[in-house]
Amino acid sequence: MTNRRELADFLRRRRELLRPSDVGLPDGLRRRTPGLRREEAASLAGVSTDHYTRLEQARGSAPSETVLSAIARALQCDLDQRDHLFYLAGMTPPQRHAGSFVRPGLIALAQRLTDIPVLICTDIGEIAWCNPLAAALMPPLPEQPGRGRNLIWRWFAQPDVRPAPPEDWARMSAGHVMDLRATYARRAGDPDITSLVADLLDASEEFRGLWERHEVAVRRADVKTFIHPEVGAITVRCEVLLTESADVMLLAHFPAEGTDAAEKLRLLRVIGTQDFDVTARREGASPTGG
Template identity: 50%
Template sequence: MNRAELADFLRRSRTRLSPADVGLAEGQRRRTPGLRREEVAQLAGMSTDYYTRLEQRRGSHPSRQMLTALARALRLTADERDHLFHLAGEEPPRPGTSSGHVRPGLLMILDRLHDLPAQVLSDWGEVLAQNAMAVALSGDNAGVNMIRRFFLEPASRTLLPAESHAQHARTHVATLRAVTGARPDDPGPAALVAELRAGSEEFAALWQEHEVVVRRAATKRFVHPVVGVLDLDCEVLTGDGHGQMLVVHSARPGTETYERLELLRVIGVQDLSPSDHGS
């Protein structure tokens, strides 16, 4: 691990970004260019103290997951991400495997979708990035695999109408089957399949049916605990060869769902616990 070079690369990558580049408000005038350390730490999901130590050449060896989060927070290109891994003494992700690295252009689009729920997903269900509206709709799921959660945490299904659970289950399994067929040497999806076959009878039974599907645009119904039922158009934008998709939910103007989505934007991510609803 080259601490001096790593510190310099992180610092220079941070200073070349403006808050607008990552979807943050400009705020008061800044004495120095670029993002603040605490902003990078927030975007990467780590403590400000730890990130500061990395820039000061004092931090402990960052994990691969942390390096991926830093590359995403700093909007690094694939080449820059690989350089970051090398400076930390790690091998970059191999081509053809799931890296969790989101292209800067895709993140830029996500940052500019202020009024629609949007998130970047891997093709095997990992939430790689979310905007504020996506958090307001379905919670903070950054770093979560939604297929794993669907089958191993039944309480997570409450956001979906009960009558749609069976279809969602079939779609999740068929999507994962398509991914493992396309990338048989990718350890991430393969490990998830093994885990779910062992931990969920429902998944194991559906896996035996060998259905295959690729995620497409659709209409999805959500049951939000505050704003109620939302019938949303789900658009799926994919990039060639990256195994990632930008999923955007929208509502047609003039519909009841459109009004409820506007209300959700106003409410944002306030504390929506049941005790607050009754007060």
């Protein structure tokens, strides 16, 4: 049930907090009240001024999900504020998706894990951040966002640069697809994942065969072996740490017990750091590419 009084109060207070310059409008000379005018908020949301005014006056018809989402964007609500807006309107908020945004606190945590490879990825495999040791362990990453920074796309569209031994390919391919299947259902209709799946279906016969099986499994841990051209095989235990919204994850790779992975990672840390320092000085680039 819509809490009209609280909804009206929240909308008014959010609108009054915004200055015209915050949304790309001129400040003007004659503003008797603080913040945006109602007609400005309505225009930014793509709704009629009358409909928006009625919401602020706790009357009229209940807003639709589409209208609420548009108003939340217009009033520059963060995810917590957007969810609150939906709850006041008696609706379940949309699922949260951080996209490529990573909270600074998560990066600060990852930066303290200097002796193991660490990646921060979205739930569709896009690498948002990685530390130098992880960058040294993998094939080179492009600096710009795009398919080249997507782990799943690289695995299927560029199989010649897979960093794993061939005997592991079938298991890891199946794991990628089963995990992506779960995300595909959870984020049904989202253009970023539908376009990724469509491109993968076009690019990889292996992906098409696995996708048609419709097998689902969310990966929370794994054991992987990376083949590095200088230090050889490194077997690691990958722990997947999910954020609250489960669409950004931290992948921490620990040396597998009973192997020489810890020694090789220490060596790679020295070799990789030296290589990245030279490249960064030559190109003026960030060693992580993030």
